[in-house]
Amino acid sequence: MKHDGLRKPSEDLTRILAENVRGFRHAKRLSQEELADLCGLHRTYIGSVERGERNATLSTLETLAGALDVSVIELLSKRDLNDEV
Amino acid sequence: MKHDGLRKPSEDLTRILAENVRGFRHAKRLSQEELADLCGLHRTYIGSVERGERNATLSTLETLAGALDVSVIELLSKRDLNDEV
Numbered sequence: 374m375k376h377d378g379l380r381k382p383s384e385d386l387t388r389i390l391a392e393n394v395r396g397f398r399h400a401k402r403l404s405q406e407e408l409a410d411l412c413g414l415h416r417t418y419i420g421s422v423e424r425g426e427r428n429a430t431l432s433t434l435e436t437l438a439g440a441l442d443v444s445v446i447e448l449l450s451k452r453d454l455n456d457e458v
Numbered sequence: 459m460k461h462d463g464l465r466k467p468s469e470d471l472t473r474i475l476a477e478n479v480r481g482f483r484h485a486k487r488l489s490q491e492e493l494a495d496l497c498g499l500h501r502t503y504i505g506s507v508e509r510g511e512r513n514a515t516l517s518t519l520e521t522l523a524g525a526l527d528v529s530v531i532e533l534l535s536k537r538d539l540n541d542e543v
Contacts, residue, residue: 380515380517380518380521381517382515382516382517382520383520386516386520386530387516390516428515428516428517429515429516430465430467430513430514430515430516431467431471431472431475431513431514431515431519432465432466432467432513433465434516435467435468435471436465445471445534446531446534446535449530449531449534450531
């Protein structure tokens with residue numbers, strides 16, 4: 374099973390990450406720009422994560438999780454809509 | 459907080475991923491080469507993940523998890539030594 378093209382994460386996991394980054398960011402009343410600055414990432418990168426367009430690396434997931442005061446596991450876990458964010 | 463050099467995941471998370479990939483691989487009695495084939499990855503890549511030398515992307519984490527029949531969350535979660543693997 375050789376992969377040729379660039380890999381992409383599943384839609385499901387990408388959507389979970391996108392929703393969680395946005396949800397935790399809102400909960401901390403941060404703009405995308407403010408979160409980007411906290412992470413040392415470009416502002417547009419945060420937008421693209423929240424649109425589900427990124428194949429983030431482990432280190433970037435950790436940087437995002439750290440800035441949002443959550444764990445990487447929480448960042449990748451499906452949240453119940455009425456979960457307290 | 460601008461990051462200049464290449465990011466690296468924390469030692470902690472890298473070790474958790476390394477131990478889990480090896481543990482789940484052993485549990486399925488797969489060699490590194492067999493797991494690499496299942497994932498469409500190079501054999502040496504599996505070795506480098508298990509030595510904690512990789513900053514894996516989300517899609518690669520999903521590919522590994524799928525081949526090992528676990529979730530990405532399980533792949534990244536610290537396991538108790540006497541956890542049934």
